[in-house]
Amino acid sequence: MDFSLNEEQELLRQTVREFAENEIKPLREELDEKEEFSIPLTQKMADLGLFGILIPPEYDGMQMDYLSYCIVVEELARVDGCQAATVAAGNSLGSCPVACYGSEEQKKALLPKLAAGKLWGFGLTEPNAGSDAGGTQTTAVKKSDKWILNGSKIFITNAATDITLGSTIQTVTGEREGGKKVYTCFLVKQDTPGYSAKPMHKKMTWRSSNTAEIYLEDVELTDADILGGEGEGFHQMLETLDSGRLAIAAMGVGGAQGALETAVAYAKERRQFGRPIGKFQALAFRMADMATEVEAARSLLYRACWLKDSGRPFSMEAAMIKLYASEVMKRAADGAVQILGGYGLMEEYPAAKFYRDQRLLEIGEGTSEMQRLVISRKLGL
């Protein structure tokens, strides 16, 4: 067993950490308060190469391994979950399905632009189909050589910015014998007539990440817009989410690390009863527990990445670490708020934002209940 990261991974961590500290941290609070998605900051992240991590080099990407990808997301989330979300959604949900299932033309047309920082949404969730993704109501009906799409999507990350080129949309395209629905994904460009995406506001969490509602009214597409083949949609979406969970877990690990560091730094400075509050065993032990859990989560995450990178089955481990890291960050952020006392509740201090941003992790890309369902099924239950 060798747990060491290679030189490139170490360098990657250092680079992204420096970038996050110098370029993201100074803007974090203001963007969050204004609920603003920042195009210049997204462009800076793109200049670094953060949107081409998983894209093959033929399409201007880096095609790094999942461990490297998760290190990037972890380091971003250590400072700001929102920018981590933009990057994680950009890679796992935006470019990945196109790279994995797209035709040569689709890949050539889209991937170099996505690698350079243009965004692409992943439209699975609907108002009436969340955890139960099979409940999709958006339909695509074939009329001569055209497909006509109708329906809506909700909570779609990166889908309504000025640099969004479009979204992958899961639809129902028919029924098999026995009543099983046929799901097909389409690549829909932002300017397609009948298609509209609008940002959702007043979020508690991920406030400077873009979340959108999408409406499709008689959107006309052709066979060339289908991702992969007709009927492959459900499987594509599930596979995408399996891998995407690793990046959500990386947000948990990074966010927990950030919350822990916030707590430790504050506990060394803040004095009560004549000494730094970190000297009180009640708080010191709590931070020791936080640190232990962060380390455990990181180990599980890196191992799950290793499983995927080495071509082994990983979906149970991905569900486990998505579940676990989310909850580790919950306890770490809660600990940070508690250790900062009254200041922990003030937005001027970072603990509150960690606390709010954590909450998404137990819901997005499959709720914690759904992860437990996946794991228990693997146990044969």
Added chain:
Amino acid sequence: MNLFVFVKRVPDTESKIKIDHEKRTIVEEGLNFVLSPYDEYAVEEALRLREAKGGRVVIFSVGAETSKVILKKCLAMGADDAVLLKDEAPESYDGLRTSKVIAKALQTKFKDFDLLLFGRQSMGADNAQVPSMTAELLGLPQVNVVTKLEIEGNRGTAEREIEGASEKVSFSLPAVISAQKGLNEPRYETLKGIMAAKRKEIPVLTVEDLGLSAADLAPQLKMTGLESPPVRQAGTVIDDEPVIAAKKIVEFLREKAKVI
């Protein structure tokens, strides 16, 4: 242009330094090491010169195998090549020794260069000797603590910081310059750069390969003691009415601090 940059691996300024009193060195275990910050300005300047004028940027570091990490970082920033001048000796803080290794490498193996760039000093040792000593050993013009650099043909002009003013110097190439903060804003390595660096081999030349003998490298400097700065004493708080407090402060400044 052939641009050579010389960089050093140093402890991160945010690390907590512990001292091994017996060996008179810092304890390396548990420390995070980085590219010396002033060296980053030198690398960035070389990359900008290459972008403007063409040519190659080659990075050198004198040190142990562990220095390869910072060479990789420079490659990831965009340098064309990197060479480790391998010297396994522990940190001697002897700038002349390092300069001899560099000068010898340049005289014997890497003779073709236009500009040698250094950081103004390495973070940690802070001796600021290696650029000047190297220039002297090679008989080259040198400009230190440079905040602005321009190269035209085979001449350069540089601005450097001096006490309370800035000095403008013109010089002929080849030359040595040492970079000061403000010269530029170093870039981040890109992921593409990191991947490209991964594929690059870093050749290693030992001091023996360079033909340096033990006598050549015998330290000219002996570390006789190494101490952490004294822990700052808690200050005196004067908590009185203004009239009395002012008197006590004057008394303190006159009798204890002896500054008035």
